[in-house]
Amino acid sequence: MKKILFLIVLSLITSTISAQDYFPINENVKNKSTNYTAFTNAKIYVTPTQVIEKGTLLILDGKIIAVGTTVSIPKNCQVINIDGKSIYPSFIDIYTNFGVEKPKSISSFEGGQLYDTKRKGYYWNEHIRPEINAFELFKYDEKKAEDFLKIGFGVVGTHNQDGIARGTGSLIALNNAPNSSKIISNSISNHFGFTRSSGSAQSYPNSLMGMMALLRQMYYDLDWYKKGNSETTDLSLEALAKNEKLIQIFASEDKLNSLRASKIGNEFNINYLLKGFGNEFERIDEIKKTNARFIIPINFPEAYDVSNIFQANQMELTDLRYWNQAPTNPKVLSDNGITFALTTDKLKKLDDFRTNLLRAIKLGFDKTKALESLTTIPAQMLDKSNEIGSLKVGSYANFLITSGEIFSEETLLFENWVQGTKYVVNDGTIKDIRGDYDLTLDNDTYKMKIEGKIASPKVNIKTKEDKTVSSKFSFSNNWITLILKSKDTINPSINRLTGYVENTSNISGKAILNDGKEVSWSAIKTAPFVNKEEVKEVEKPFKVFPVTYPNLPFGNSQKLVSQNLLFKNATVWTNEKEGILQETDVLVKNGKIVTIGKNISDASATIIDAKGKHITSGIIDEHSHIAISRGVNESGHNSTAEVTIEDVVNSEDVNIYRELAGGVTTSQLLHGSANPIGGRSAIVKWKWGLAPNEMLYKNQPKFIKFALGENVKQANWGIENPTRYPQTRMGVEQVFTDYFQRAKEYDDAWKSYRANSKNTKAPRKDLELQTLAEIINKERFITCHSYVQSEILMMMNVAEKFNFKMNTFTHILEGYKVADKMKEHGVGASTFSDWWAYKFEVNDAIPYNGPIMHNAGVVVAYNSDDAEMSRRLNQEAAKAVKYGNVSEEEAWKFVTLNPAKLLHIDDKVGSIKVGKDADLVVWNENPLSIYAKAEKTIIEGVVYFDIEKDTIQRDAITKEKNELISQLLEEKNKGMLTQEPTKKEKKEYHCDTLEEN
Template sequence: MKLKLCLLALFCFCITVSAQEYFPKNDGVKTKNSNYTAFKNAKIYVSPTKILDNGTLLIQNGKVVAVGNSVSIPENAVSIDLNGKYIYPSFIDMYSDFGIAEPKKPQSDNSPQYDASREGYYWNDHIMPENNAVENFAFDKKKAEELLKAGFGVVNSHISDGIVRGTSSLIALNNDASNSKRIITQKASQVLSFEKSNASRQAYPTSLMGAIALLRQMYYDAEWYQNGNADGKDLSLEALNNNKSLPQIFVANDKYNDIRADKLGDEFKLNYIIKGGGNEFERIEEITETNASYIIPLDFPEAYDVTDPYIANKIALEEMLLWNQAPTNPKVLADNNITFAFTASDNKKTTDFKSNLLKAIAYGLDKTKALEALTTTPATLLNKADEIGSLEKGHYANFLITSGDIFEKETTLYENWVQGSKYVVNNINIIDVRGDYTLTLNGNSYTLKIDGEPEKIKSTLKQGTTKIASNASYNNGWLTLFYNPEGATNKDEFIRLSTKVATEGNLSGTAVLTNGNNATWTAVKKSSEEKETDKKEDNELPKLLPVTYPNKAYGVKTLPTQQTILFKNATVWTSEDAGVLENTDVLIKNGKIAKIGKDLSGSGATVIDATGKHLTAGIIDEHSHIAAAAINEAGHNSSAEVTIEDVVNPDDSNIYRNLSGGVTTIQILHGSANPIGGRSAIIKLKWGEDADNLLLKDRPKFIKFALGENVKQSNWGSNNTIRFPQTRMGVEQVFTDYFQRAKEYDEQWKAFNNSSSSKKSKSKAPRYDVEMETLAEILNKERFISCHSYVQSEINMLMKVADKFDFNINTFTHILEGYKVADKMKEHGVGGSTFSDWWAYKYEVNDAIPYNAAIMHNQGITVAINSDDAEMSRRLNQEAAKTVKYGGMSEEEAWKFVTINPAKLLHLDDRIGSIKEGKDADVVLWSNHPMSVYAVAEKTIIEGAVYYDYEKMQQVEKEVQQTKNELINMMIREKNKGVKTQAPKVKEEEEFHCDTLIYQL
């Protein structure tokens, strides 16, 4: 009987060590191995914070049966002694597209598609919550092996396509299993993004703000649908509602998109797990305030090859700073108690993941946090902490066997077990020969470095400082090395070294010289002390530079604060009835203009002698396109549902440039891609602040409309002839149709809201429509229109449409034929925001004249001069001056065109636009007459804080050059150390105009 048992045990052991499945790997008949395997005497990381010395891990049937220091090992267990080895839980990548083929792009006839291509689903093709990754999954053995070698055992795989991408599947990277066993969870999470689907040609959305608006409307629709208000069936909304209980992963890929995604989630009480971009450290306070969990890529930028000084000078400082600081991102997140997991998804090569992980640790990331980010955190975020992420009893037997600390460069990963199935990365029995040696042969001394993988070694041989070409191999315990010695006359003559490796440490063996004679060689391995010294030198990190706000040229280390400032003896341009006051003092206190007069005193105030200088209110630009990540949503002929407020970009260098021109407030307008554009954002140019703090508090509501060539797609090319309208008379019909719809929508909601509770419960609620809500605000005189316009016929047309629906157009912007209809504009009560002297740059402005502003003003219209241009906005003071020449405006009235008049058009004249007691302290100190070409804005102050100082700017300019030079030297040192570098690239900021069409994330 004992003999039979022994034979049976031997048979089971053979099955275990050879393969757990000896039938073909399909869904047919399989073996079932119920043997135990015990891993003894290892240092076991049961979890990142639960560590056992000399522990035992017992597994059976792909699960952990027991783990501890006194585990009872069954008789039928295969025992493996791992003395001196380490065991860790296998890693989890919770953001992956493993095994999912990229959707094919549809064939295109180059004409835009405006309607959805599917029936029974949501009206937008880019919303696909009904998609399930499991239905498209095919195990990719090659990619699986790459991930296994990097330490991963489980991936959360999804269809990486679309704005709502559907559900992901949790996959075990088990090479020896069927798909049914590999798939731990069929629907593990729902994945969303701001990125359109490649599988659809549907035009909408064409912008980031359009994607946000689409998601917002989708959530309203889903709630409305769930409450039983819809008449038909929508498979997309059903799936979206069914997936609500799953973890929601949002692919943001950038610090500001992280924040945008979180705001959207907060709006609908959703806690997104946000897939970040690796630059979160640049806005860590705002990232912390999201209270979100993150999935963080480890894909750090390489140093630039800056050996060409001309090209090096072209690299933006922000790109250099990102290289310098990006490896600190995980540490900064950890220091701010932000929950995060790591992903290898952004790495071009999976093998880069470990090196970047080690770099993050070298830059200060705690090893325990690193291990959590790869194991327990992703498991918890996926609601699977009871199955994966640690080696507790009952969990999947997913673990790594290593030679030592997994976060050390020299550590070898031997095996990656997934669901109890072994994958060999490196032979656990091989003697590791990697290291640094002093090689001696025939009286010559060399330095020899052996690195690479234990069984795929690489050699670096030097004699002194001279590198000698060499090639090493290590097979079946035999180490061989070939090299062509210095001074050899024949390049085909090699010295060949070989030895049979028996133990770790020093090496010695036989050499065959170039003449065929034999010799003896020795290689003495460096001591641990020597290695530590060399390691310290090799791992010496570049100096870390401080983060600025924004993190680029002219960014500030600390934000300016409100000051008490007393300007003495200034020439004060009040932009009020008081006119221009000579030799006058102005006291600024608590962010407001406190006093105006002569011989003022202010306790504790910073006194500025403004003798011979001019003090004005800050310039206001009624029509700007700076400081936004998108300008046009062109996917529909009406995009009232989108708002620029969703895409304010506080990093735009034009904010600082505008401050240098005395601009303090701007309205960022939607572009002119459609008759009914998007909602505006009114911001103060507080350089260094985040997007929320740029937005003006208690701001009035505005929206952009447009007329003319752009909206009827005159210059969009021959393929863009599908979208209505294509004519100017069609533009009128768009306005009439949409306002009629908005009127009926508003009446429907008012009737529903005013009905009794019993009647409400029996009737279906109207669908909440963000677009119609916005247009209803116009009808209810709660939102103002700023309309892009040129030709008098269309100007008249829109005023008539407004009269028909009983509201007023607030502002005609551009309005270059305003001089033709000034009397009618006055009667309607609309203002004009125009250019000073732009004309004839396209057909519909052929009749423009530089006297336009003066003529409208003389008819009693509130007139402003705007920029519509990032470059012109820096010299609006000079643009205003042109009306003195063209139209004979007085200097005081001309100055009002860029101060109090745009404030009136924006309904902000009670707060800004003039120097008056009680108003916001938004002022500019000029070195000269403010409309002079010689005038310099010496200080630009917003709410009592100095956001621009001319003298400081000159000092910062020098600091920028010094910082760039310092970074260039760091990069040169990195290249000299042999670190891989990338070719320089010139990053130019996109400057947006009315007609800019770009999908920018």
């Protein structure tokens, strides 16, 4: 027994020593003190596409001196023969926070909200911190470096992943040798993102649109500052100017945010390198149009445990589908010619990187492209191709030694060399003992199956009677330790086996039986190892479900196109002087209404029998908050005229489809009512499946949202919140007066500068004041959230003081009290049909409000301000008939022609007239009926909703969800990691919704 233990300990010591330099050394080498090292007889990947068979790699002082098949090996060189093994460049991850600690998070309510910066000499907004340098914060983390080294990385880019302008990033070599130079480049990149700085409590910006506006203002300020217009020094702008020539990396973290970041880049002629999310495949055409290069994570979601039917039922199809499709993202990007590097960012643990990458490769990601995305491409992105990413002469000696092809399931990574310093990952002498064996122990025979991974195999042992034997198995440094235990709970027997593997076909060793007797044991291989996972994959390929546009339930299998349509024998609500026409045809061609009448024919058009149906123009919602990304309110200041909803239209909101099902074709997406002067609006057509910019109404009039009342004075924000001016209704009036006076002075200063700019410094471009000046110059219209009569009159007085007119009062539930004054001023009204008493300032609301204003000659529209109500605005219009005796034709205009007039787009939409856009709805009966259903909703000749297609899609959704659940159950049965299903609560925005940061 002592002899065996001694042999085990001795072998462990010697094997540990040899593991430090395990490849055979050339016997002719006498002096090993030189720094030259030659690796011979290797398959060398100089680059992913330049491969040398039986080559030699020569390194000296951390650099590659020579590579090829005819390399002359210097005298006194250490020669390592790695015949049968491969050498690859070490990987590069250019997006990490390695060694850079994130700032401590500060709550915005610690000591109250902060509106101005406390920093002196820096930019006015604390979320802009370009002066931060990663190398000044950097502290090398040896343990974390080992985690990277084990999966093949030799170089990482690191930076402060916090804030909007985040400062510079450094390039770090993962060289764990003492006193080695870790930093390759102090400042190699300049970083940005769509997140607030956790180290600041400054309240602005607290929405995505605010962040985009702030970035624009920052770049305008930078340009102004560089031209010498500022009289003071700004250290933040100095840093921005200094770092303009660095690689500009923007963390967009979402497919739509990539489009938004690219938009800013195009505005300021900046070619951002975009750090994506992994969902780019869902909008690949738009991603391709950015012409941007990307950094792509591969943090694919784990399978969901859907074994509980109640939990499975609450799962969204979107999440199930994303689990299925996400691993195809690298392939889709590659197939579309998009240049990208891979990153470990967002992985729960670094060990998942290789697993996920191999999964992407199994689903079609080309292996050469995969290697490029980890080596040559990130090196090119950083303009460091002469130093890293390849094994060309002059590059750092950063390379991997593997047992074979690097992206093979069975390949082992033996060593990772960084700057000529070796890091051992796996013992190079390890043997593959997997397979089926006949195990003989003291005249007893067993069936032994060894499977799993080469470096960490698992064992299963059965008796001749096919009964499983309890066992404990370990394999290290080619030593086997095996304990066999009987299942007798009273007198269990334990047999201990140990052996060193020299020949994997015939393994033998010594054993100590339960009674202390020492015997020999042997295991004869009877069958080679077969990878069951690969066999299963061949038998049943993994089904990837097709992407839809958008990639949501009810998405389209392909992007829809305009059709020539001829509707026959319909009841047509024209909204024009012709009124309601019976048994009438409507011809649509090239997205326009071309003919209205009887007995129309056109051979190029698809004929739709509309007998018994009603055709109207599409419903227009003047006041909506659906389909907006990350915040409907920018509440950080009391005036945020610089922000625009156009930046944050969310084409992936299923409410768009629901609106189409309710006959809505056009909406104005408004900023909320958190501040007196809100943001600019976006007028959109609900072109389901298209990208956000394609939904924007072409050449749309300019609008902005103002607000009055309880919300802007923060009456309902809670005790800890109301710290921002104004706090009273009279304070609200003063905000408008002050800002319009400032805007007038700003406008005058620019007009003076343009008239005589030779010896004058340019005024600072201020996006906020520029927008307000557009109102004074009658270039932008106001939609104003309002309730009580006193404030309605006040707002009209302020407008008249600065010589412009209010365009629309929205909500305006006390409009009936001042309808005559509104008519005199020339303002329109967009109101609710019958909402009242939901807060104090609505106590005097009545359902006759709309009809009374209408009868006074005010242009009146009914709006939704609500995702649910917007689906039944036809029924809201009908209430004008009930509460006021408005005719059906006029009531219908409340949700069609009148909102079009308020939005100044009635020349294109709002009625059925030759030459107007073919935005039409086919109803099964009178659209004002509670039984009316939209059977077809058409925008510019494209059928975006069809009730028959909807029925088919519902069945298809059920089938797809069931198939995905079956896939997930299979994953669980294979023993794959799973996560608990969770129901995602979707946030529906209203006027007073505040974004949480």
